[in-house]
Amino acid sequence: MDSPYRRELEVALRVIEQAARLSQAVLPDTDKGAVEKEDNLGPVTIGDFAIQALLTCSLHAAFPDDLFVGEEDASALRSDPVLCDRVWTTLQRTVDTSPPSPGDCVVVLPSSPEDMCDAIDRCQNAPGIGRVWVFDPIDGTKTFLRREMYAINVALLVDGQQTVSVVACPLLSPEEAAENKDAVITNDSVDPTGRGSLLFAVKGHGAYVRPLFESKGRVGAAAEITPNIQNTKDTPRRLAPAVASQPLRPVTCYFLQESALDDVHRGVAERLGVAFPGSDLLGWVPRWASLAMGRANTTIWVYRRRDRHAKIWDHAGAMLLFAETGGIVTDVDGRPIDLLAGRNLKNNFGFVAAPTVEAHAAVLKAVRDVLREQGRLDLLGGN
Structure with a gap:
């Protein structure tokens, strides 16, 4: 290299x-x-x-x-x-x-x-x-x-x-x-x-x-x-780049983390018509690895509260593996992940990751639509 x-x-x-x-x-x-x-x-x-x-x-x-x-x-x-x-x-x-x-x-x-x-x-x-x-x-x-x-x-x-x-x-x-x-x-x-x-x-x-x-x-x-x-x-x-025609295949962590809104995650999968939970992994780094390797190609994460934030060591670097295959990663508001924010990523809320720009837009829209449908307007910010 x-x-x-x-x-x-x-x-x-x-x-x-x-x-x-x-x-x-x-x-x-x-x-x-x-x-x-x-x-x-x-x-x-x-x-x-x-x-x-x-x-x-x-x-x-x-x-x-x-x-x-x-x-x-x-x-x-x-x-x-x-x-x-x-x-x-x-x-x-x-x-x-x-x-x-x-x-x-x-x-x-x-x-x-x-x-x-x-x-x-x-x-x-x-x-x-x-x-x-x-x-x-x-x-x-x-x-x-x-x-x-x-x-x-x-x-x-x-x-x-x-x-x-x-x-x-x-x-x-x-x-x-x-x-x-x-x-x-x-x-x-x-x-x-x-x-x-x-x-x-x-x-x-x-x-x-x-x-x-x-x-x-x-x-x-x-x-x-x-x-x-x-x-x-x-x-x-x-690792091969993502192909736009590939169906969405999620990786998540279902009913293993108290911080997550599992009903929102399931609702997004239903709206997108994809299998759920798909790959089910507790650790975030194995999730990013599975995305980079093509064993899954999309993930979302919505916390129960806007004041709950990710830890930098769970994501920094591991996200680069997915990005180098063409993957797009933002938070639930559509913002890039700010790795200068501190040990807690306090300038971002949750994650939305998908294999292409078009797929990411569709997944992000589904996340925000489901939050509105489930009455969680308190979790919507940004766009």
């Missing part, structure tokens, strides 16, 4: 492979050290803490002047020495810091438990102008606890624009659909080959997918990322 962000992509690919290896080591554990967050927005596990520390240390070593934004903070680790030791031990026993070959990007571990906590807390920034890395160490922690679909999200924003995206989905098959082209992804879908998917994109250069693991449970060496190399089964495959 001939891009000025080639090194950023190479470093991110290398470290996310090790993060995926770590997550797979933790996945079988019955006790993943889960604790509830202080904001009551779900659990956090030793996998979340360890991966955020790994991502931060490695990318900070490569790009020391960049800022970092991540979902987790280390307060639970600082107050619980036993939990802190479990996270530290997990990093030491699962991460391979030796480069696969001379000259490859280096993975960096924290130097001590205190350094590990400091690295996690280095991600408490708000996004702003300049270069900012955004991490979701495990998106779909609730499903991760059940050994179901989850993802690791790494994004580089430059002046608030999605520039580099790297997403690991260790349980998602890299094939579009080997036998059934209408196959949908659900939370309990697990790649039968154990290889998982690694998706990546650089703005203006397309989106790609390749297997994450060489074989079950083993992380592959960093792959060549030039798009015109010989096509082998492990060669990155450029």
Whole structure:
């Protein structure tokens, strides 16, 4: 991939492979050290803490002047020495810091438990102008606890624009659909080959997918990322652009999130005449990955209240994968997503994503019409 962000992509690919290896080591554990967050927005596990520390240390070593934004903070680790030791031990026993070959990007571990906590807390920034890395160490922690679909999200924003995206989905098959082209992804879908998917994109250069693991449970060496190399089964495959004639196929999260208006989501599907719920996934990053891979091609999200907003780490970068296949993403008001708004995307309300400009206009109209029909004028703003 001939891009000025080639090194950023190479470093991110290398470290996310090790993060995926770590997550797979933790996945079988019955006790993943889960604790509830202080904001009551779900659990956090030793996998979340360890991966955020790994991502931060490695990318900070490569790009020391960049800022970092991540979902987790280390307060639970600082107050619980036993939990802190479990996270530290997990990093030491699962991460391979030796480069696969001379000259490859280096993975960096924290130097001590205190350094590990400091690295996690280095991600408490708000996004702003300049270069900012955004991490979701495990998106779909609730499903991760059940050994179901989850993802690791790494994004580089430059002046608030999605520039580099790297997403690991260790349980998602890299094939579009080997036998059934209408196959949908659900939370309990697990790649039968154990290889998982690694998706990546650089703005203006397309989106790609390749297997994450060489074989079950083993992380592959960093792959060549030039798009015109010989096509082998492990060669990155450029994700195909959307075709206007394709029927709409939704991905959503049905009756799993208290923040959602499920009746509106169902009403929009009925108005558009599409199957519902279609692909049903808890995590937003796997949803964006499924859209980019063509396993679905549209999604909407309407919160119960106008003062409820998305978190930047659930969307930044992962949305770029879909955009690089031609997908259109706005909020329910038809506005572009403002990634400079803060850790909470307070300048936007919900999401509407569709494969083409024409399809997006139709879906957006359906969303707003259903809100009017269901008497939710309080949720209509903008257009």
